[in-house]
Amino acid sequence: MSGSTPDRDEPTTRGATGRRAGPAALAVGLAGVLIGGPAVAATADDSPPPDFVAQFDRAFTPGIIDQSMAVPTIKLPT
Amino acid sequence: MVQSLSLSPSRPAAVRAADAATRARRADWPTVVVSMPFMEFDRPSIQLGLLKTIGDAHHFPVRTLHANLDFARQLGAEQYRTLAKHRGRMTGDWLFSVAAFGADAPDPDGRLAVDFADDLAYLGDPDTARELLLRLRRVEVPSYLDALLDGFDWGGVRVVGFSSTFQQSVASFALARRLKERHPELVTVFGGANFDGEMGVELVRATDCIDYAVVGEGDVAFPALLAALADGTDPGAVPGVARRVDGRAVLTPPGPPVRRLDDAGPPDYTEYFSRAERLGLLDPAAHRSTWIPIETARGCWWGAKHHCTFCGLNGTTMEFRAKSPARVLTELATQARRYRSFRFEAVDNILDMKYLTELFPKIVDSGADYRMFYEIKSNVSRDQVRLLARGGVDHIQPGLESLSTRVLGLMRKGVRAAQNVNLLRWSRYYGIDVAWNILWGFPGETAADYAEQAAAMPHLVHLQPPGTAGRIWMERFSPLFTDSTRNRTLRREPETSYRYVYPDTVDLDKVAYFFEYELADALPDDTYHGVRDAVEQWTAAWNGPTRPQLTYWYAPGFVQIYDARHPGSEGTYTFHDELAEIYHACVDRPITADGVRDRLDRTLPADDIRVALREFGRRGLMFLDGNLALSLALPSSPGR
C-alpha cells in the first residue's frame, strides 16, 4: 500500500527485538500527573524536557495479538 | 414512556370547518397521484404518501398509484434496480422519451448506448447495452404503459398528479400523454423537485400533456389547485401554479414555504404496501423490514447561513423548518404500528440539532426499537454519536466530503477535517454506517490539498472508507452553478445526455438539473490520482478478509495501541506516563496542544506536547490537522 508504512518503518525495525520502554524511560515521565495528582506533580518549569522521541523509538512491538485472548476464561476452583 | 397515538391525519381548522356543500363538491373530484419509474421500488414514495394525506384532509378523494412497482415487476427487481440506481446519464428518461414525445424524440436508434458506452458499462458491452436499451424502449415500455392504462380503474378519475424527482419526468409525460389521448377531460398536474424554479415553468411551456405544474412546495398549492378546480375558479391563479396561456408558461409566484410541518398528518403508504405485496415485490410478512420514509425537517439550517458551494439540494426553499419533537415521536409510533416496520429513513437534508436534546433522549427512554437513517452535519461530538446510536440511528449521511480542512473551507462546509475523521471513528465504535464521498474540483484548491489527503488515508483504513471519490457535479441552484463570475466558469452546458432525451423544442438550459462545466482554475485530473488510488486501497483493506483495526487499552499512565491496519505489519505500541496521558487526552475529540496541557493540569509545556503530537502523527497514531490533534485508535471496551 503506497505510503502505508513509511512512518512506521523506523520503529518497526528498531522494535523488532521486542524491546519495551525500560525503567529509564519510565523515570523520565511526570508520574505525578496521575499518581500524585496536581498537588505533587512536578511543574513544567522544573522538569527536564522529556525525551519523547526516544520513547517513541522504543514503543513498537511487532506481532499479532490473538484476539481470542481478549475473551477472559474463568477457571473454577477445583 | 407511552406516547399518545394520533392515527388520523390532522386537519387545519379551516379545512375541518368545510361545510357540507364544499365536501360534496370536493368528493366529486377523484384524484390519483402517481409515482413513475425510475423511483426505487423498495420503499414507498413520501411525496405520494403526503399528497394523499393532505388531499384527504381537504376532503378530496385522493388515491396513490405506485406505478413504478409495476415496471419493477415487469423487468424483474434486479434489472429495474440497476436502471434506477445509475444517475449519471439520463438513461431512465431516455427509455420513455419515444413514448412521451413520439416522432419528436431524438435518438430513435439508440446512439446513447454507443456514445456513452463507458458510463453504461454496467449494462454490458456497447452492443449488448444498445440491444437491451432498444428492447426496453420499443417493447417493454409500451407494454408497461398499456397495462397501466388498462389495468387501473381510471373511470371517474378527474385529476392525475405526477410527482417527479430525478429520472421520473419523462415516464410521467409518457403516461400523461396516453391518459389524455384516452380521457381528454382528465386534468394533469405535475410537481416535485424536477419542477422547482424555471425547470417547472419551461416544462409546462414545452410539454402539451401538462395542464398545471406546482412549482415549489405542494402542501398548500396542491389542495388549493384541487379546490379551484372543484369550485370552478382559476387554478392558474393559485400561488405556485404554472400553466400554459397562448403557448407561453405563466407562473403565479409561489407563496411562502410551509412553516408548520406539524400540521399535515403522517404520509399514507397503504397502497404501496398492498400493491408491492400483490405484485410479489414484498413478502406479506407479519413483520416488515421496509425503510419507511419520514420527513422531520425541510430545508437546511446550515445552507441558510453558508450554502455549501456544490449543493443544489434544497432548490428554492432553503429555509429550515422542523417538526416538533413530540410530533416526531407520535409519527414514528403511528407509522411503525400502521406498517409493521421499525425502520425509518428520514428524508431531511440535515438533522435538527434540537433533536439531540429533545427527541433522541426520549426515544432512548421509550425503549422503542427503531432503526433510522439520518443526514446530519458532521461536527457532532462523541456523546452525540452515542446518543444517536442508542436512539436507533444506524445509518447516517453526514455531508462528509473531504479530509482537507482547506478544501472544506473552500466548499463552505463549516467543519474541519479532524472533525470528519472523528465522526468516522465514533461511528465505527458505536456501529453506525456512514455514507460519504471524497469530492474534488473546488475553485482555489491546490495539488498539496490532495497530496495531504492521500498521505493521511493509509492511517485511516480502520475507519469506513468513502463510497466514491470524484469531481463535483454542477447542480442547478448550487453556488457553483449560480455564481459563475466568482467561480470563473469558462463553460457551462446541460449534461450531454439530456439532448438524447428531449426534443429540440425544449430549452435544456432551463430544464436540466445537472450541468457539464469548465472552470478557469481547474486542476488537471492527474492531480487527484493519488487520492483516488488511496481510496481504492482503503476500500480494498476495509473489504478484505480481516477488517483493519487500531485499538487502544488505557489505564492511568499507561496506553497500549494494537495496530492491525496493515496485514504483515501488526504490532503493539506501548506508551507510559505523559505520552499515555497525551494520547488519551486526544481520544474524544480533536484538541490543541494547549488544550492537552490544560487537561494534564499544566504539568507539561505546550511545546513538549507539540513534539509528542508530531511523533504520534508521524506514526499514523494521530490525525494532525493544523493546530488540532486527534487520536485515531478506538477504545477496546465496547459501547461506552
Ligand code: SF4
Ligand atoms: S450540502 Fe448539506 S449542509 Fe450543505 S447546504 Fe446542502 S444540505 Fe445543507
